């Protein structure tokens with residue numbers, strides 16, 4: 646499916662860059678009144694773009710192209726050369742229901758929203774959390790799964806909960822995957838200290854490797870990938886206390902009518918038990 650007549654693309658891209666920079670830059674997420682005001686300006690730009698992008702037209706070429714970041718097990722990961730996982734299978738089931746071919750593209754997580762906005766991909770499915778800020782840049786489907794931001798530490802770590810990381814005087818360093826909600830929340834909570842205490846990595850795997858190497862004291866990441874990473878790495882544990890609970894959904898360019906078709910297919914797949922079977926195959930039945 647390709648987007649044509651992209652005459653307002655430039656406006657959408659400018660807004661997406663503004664919204665994304667609000668998402669990913671630590672300095673933009675500090676809890677100061679000044680920064681809140683800045684963020685509001687970005688949101689206002691995003692709303693303008695939302696109106697403008699309604700003018701885009703979408704052409705059905707029979708192929709459903711899903712952008713993901715395939716280093717997020719069990720939602721998406723490589724089995725040999727093939728990308729498998731919960732999102733890969735739900736995406737394929739949706740394409741089948743819509744009578745479309747299915748194609749997955751593996752790109753960096755922080756490029757998914759812009760790629761979807763530009764029409765390069767029909768949808769983004771990457772264990773992606775619905776946030777108010779992202780809703781300024783893209784539309785989301787109904788939610789198909791719940792995510793939890795968890796904290797991974799080395800065995801025997803003095804860090805027992807998020808409070809130990811956030812308490813005054815603490816200097817623990819935290820590793821995150823760039824531009825994920827874990828990055829956004831901890832950068833927001835640490836405020837001015839985020840610049841020196843939050844280390845952003847391109848993948849969760851890189852963040853966990855840095856934890857193993859002692860470069861950071863904790864990693865904040867979604868619970869299911871956390872379990873996979875900890876199972877594959879000795880000497881690490883996940884804290885019992887959760888940081889944040891969130892909803893995963895599929896993102897689309899604003900105004901793309903494909904969203905409604907995908908929602909209809911997704912809800913049928915939820916109702917007939919297909920989504921639960923896929924999730925159980927990778928999570929509950931483990």
Ligand code: GLN
Nearest residue numbers: 717771772773774825826
């Ligand atoms: N749920 C997190 C987010 O949406 C992380 C997703 C991911 O790393 N694939 O930011």
